[in-house]
Amino acid sequence: MLLITDNGGAVFDAPFADGQSFVHRRDPRVRLVTALFSAFCLAALRGLTAAGLGLALAVFVASIARLPWRPLLKRLLAVNIFMFFLWLTVPFSMETGTLFKIGPLTASEGGIRLAFLATLKTNAIMLLFISLAATMPLPVLGHALARLHCPDKLVCIFILAYRYIQTTGEEWRRMRIAASLRAFTPRFCPHTYKTLGNMLGILFVQSFERSSRIYEAMTLRGFSGRFQSVTMFRATVCDMFFVTLLCFALAGLVFLDLRI
Amino acid sequence: MSEIPIFSLEHICFSYPGGGRELFSDLNLSLARGERLGLYGPNGNGKTTLLRLILGLEKPGRGRVLAHGTPIRDEEGWRALRRKVGLVFQQAEDQLFCPTVLEDVAFGPLNLGLDPEEARERSLETIRLMGLDGFENRLTHKLSGGEKKLVSLATVLSMRPEALLLDEPTSGLDPESCARIVRILQNMDTARITVSHDLDFLCAVSSFTMRLEAGGLVRDI
Numbered sequence: 001m002l003l004i005t006d007n008g009g010a011v012f013d014a015p016f017a018d019g020q021s022f023v024h025r026r027d028p029r030v031r032l033v034t035a036l037f038s039a040f041c042l043a044a045l046r047g048l049t050a051a052g053l054g055l056a057l058a059v060f061v062a063s064i065a066r067l068p069w070r071p072l073l074k075r076l077l078a079v080n081i082f083m084f085f086l087w088l089t090v091p092f093s094m095e096t097g098t099l100f101k102i103g104p105l106t107a108s109e110g111g112i113r114l115a116f117l118a119t120l121k122t123n124a125i126m127l128l129f130i131s132l133a134a135t136m137p138l139p140v141l142g143h144a145l146a147r148l149h150c151p152d153k154l155v156c157i158f159i160l161a162y163r164y165i166q167t168t169g170e171e172w173r174r175m176r177i178a179a180s181l182r183a184f185t186p187r188f189c190p191h192t193y194k195t196l197g198n199m200l201g202i203l204f205v206q207s208f209e210r211s212s213r214i215y216e217a218m219t220l221r222g223f224s225g226r227f228q229s230v231t232m233f234r235a236t237v238c239d240m241f242f243v244t245l246l247c248f249a250l251a252g253l254v255f256l257d258l259r260i
Numbered sequence: 261m262s263e264i265p266i267f268s269l270e271h272i273c274f275s276y277p278g279g280g281r282e283l284f285s286d287l288n289l290s291l292a293r294g295e296r297l298g299l300y301g302p303n304g305n306g307k308t309t310l311l312r313l314i315l316g317l318e319k320p321g322r323g324r325v326l327a328h329g330t331p332i333r334d335e336e337g338w339r340a341l342r343r344k345v346g347l348v349f350q351q352a353e354d355q356l357f358c359p360t361v362l363e364d365v366a367f368g369p370l371n372l373g374l375d376p377e378e379a380r381e382r383s384l385e386t387i388r389l390m391g392l393d394g395f396e397n398r399l400t401h402k403l404s405g406g407e408k409k410l411v412s413l414a415t416v417l418s419m420r421p422e423a424l425l426l427d428e429p430t431s432g433l434d435p436e437s438c439a440r441i442v443r444i445l446q447n448m449d450t451a452r453i454t455v456s457h458d459l460d461f462l463c464a465v466s467s468f469t470m471r472l473e474a475g476g477l478v479r480d481i
Contacts, residue, residue, distance in 0.1 A: 077367055139359040166401045169291040216317055219341050221419065222371030230366040230380040 015071035016134045023065035026242055027235045028136045028144035034243050035132040039125050041250040048113065050257035051120040057249055058127035065131040072130065083119045088092050088114040138162045143229040152226050159227055160214075168207055175199050264329040265290035266423045266451055267314060267345060272323035274313060280479070283309060287323070287476055291423055298466030299452075303356045306474045307455045308350065311425045315342055343372060346416035350427040352408035355398075361387065361411055362396035368419035384420040390444060406437035413444070430461055450465040 023031070042058075045051045062072070090096065090111050097109030133141070142159040144153070186192045268290030275282040283306040291297060301307055312318045314325065316338035324331045327341040346368075349355045358364035365383040366376075374382065387396055390410050395403075402409060409429065416424065429445075430438045438461065445454070445465040456462050462469055469480045 019302075041273050139363070159359065160357060163357055163401065167353070210354065213349075213351070217349060217355045218357065218367075219339075220315060220317075220347050221368040222339070222343055222414065223367075224371065228370035228376075229363060229369075230370065230376045230383070232376055 014134070014138060016065075016067055017137045019066060019135060021064060021066045021135075022242075023061065023131055024135050024225060027233050027239045028140050029233050030235055030239045030243050031132040031136070032141075032148060034246055035129050035253060037247060038128050038132075038250050041254050042121050042125050042128070044254060045121060045257045046117075047257050047260050048117055048120070050253050051117055051124070053256070054178055054250075054253050055120050055124040055127070057253070058124040058131070061246070062127050062131045065135055067135075068129065075130060076123065076126060077180055079122060082117070083115075083122060086118055087115050090118070093173045104162060142227075143232065146227060146229070147233060156227050157223075164207075164210075164214075167210075168203065171206060172199075172203055175202065263292050265292040265326075265329065267291060267341060268326045268329075269313065269320075270324050270326065272313060272320045272325075274309065274318065274320045276309075284320075284476070289477060291451050291453060293422070293451050295451050296451055296465065296467040298462035298469035299453055299455045299472060299477075300457060300459060300462060301472030302470065305474060306431065307472055308427055310439070310472070311347060311427055311453065311455065314425060315345060315347055321454075342409070344422045345425065346419055346421035346423070347425040348413050348427060348429060350417050350431060352405070352412040355402040355412040355415060356403075357410060359399060359466045360396070361398050361400055364400055365396075365414050365418045368415060372419060382420075383418050389417070390414045391440065406433050409433060409437065410440070413441070421452065424450050426452060426454045428456055429454065430458060432454060 042051070042054045045054060091107045092105045092111060094108040094111035094114065096111075099107045099109050099112065101107070136144070139159060139162060142155055142162070145158070146155040176199070179199065184195060186196070267276075268288075270288055272284050272287040273282065274284045274287075287310075289310075299307055299310070309318055313320055316325065316332065316335075325341075326332065327337065327344075330337075332338060332341060355440060356364050358367055362383055364379070365386055366379040369370055369379040369382050370376070384396060387393065390413065392407075392410060392414065395407070395411070398407075400408070400411065409432075413426075413429065429441055433441070442461065442464050445452075459469075471478045471480060
């Protein structure tokens, strides 16, 4: 979710966070727990039928969430690049049922089945996570994690990182502009490495000093380790209906998978 | 007998570790309810350090700080004083660490133990008071310099402090934003120490001024 843009600034990219769909309006805590539960259920499936149905369920939830398709495809492409490498190795590393041979390599039926199963499950989990968890702004995600009793320190790091990644990125960009204004052009030479090293060093020192100033500002306003929030979460009947339906569907998948 | 001051510094000596020169030798200062002190002086004479000493961000070599007449001995004492005395940094950037304006203004009240509903209401009220209506959901890092200054003042005011310490509240602001800060400060009777290089501004928002000379404070008449 973190991008370093061309001009050196860093932004958190949250293309799914804005929206008014049925899924967006559900309680963030409920969505997070459901996403986690569904990941466990889908990961446990062993049969292709159940995994296929799982993917269909994920596509259905994604369609309710009305996700913008371009960033969605980009995210799915990223995860499927990993799957591509799986397809390069897994079909040739099992013994059951020879299908065809390429030189010394033997592609097995069992191997292809396994790679296909992994692909189905991965895409289903990814789609459900994007639909349920990526559809909330990052600060909301942080506070929802806090309400779900995620450790305070992790929540703190998450929320502050979201705030300061931007500032640090801007600082880096300012330094690069200042350098280029004094006729600095990066080349493959020791001078360039030394300059970039110095800039990076300054960035670390400044960030460290800033963090101590921020910590002071936080203690001055009574901070004692817990990031509290005015964001209020209310689970409604509609949320319960949504989560029950989804969990029943997932449990049904697991049951079906065990029966086949 | 006169009223017990909100805080007082007694016989403070201070020099930065390894800095050599003594910044303060036997400095005394106190602030009572309703007092509005304007503080000025050359760069490097320790105006900011003085504010940091009051809240225990720096510890004096000798001397002591009293809160409501009681010497502060431990971190618990500092924590209690910090709940009652608010400091507005010169660099607003460092004071705004929450994603949105509302979350940032509510940060102090929540830490004071208010429940989310109360904290939200008090924060919205403070935001309105500062003339920042409609800013509550803006992202803090996208505010302009002047807006950051006003919001950072709001984050401290929402804690309803007994006293305020303002470090260069107008530095880098355009005349219009300056005038706005002056208006807000003139309408507020909270005791405060304002540090600035701008004497006109200091006189407009303070009931008396002091000059920080090398080593000590001199009161203007």
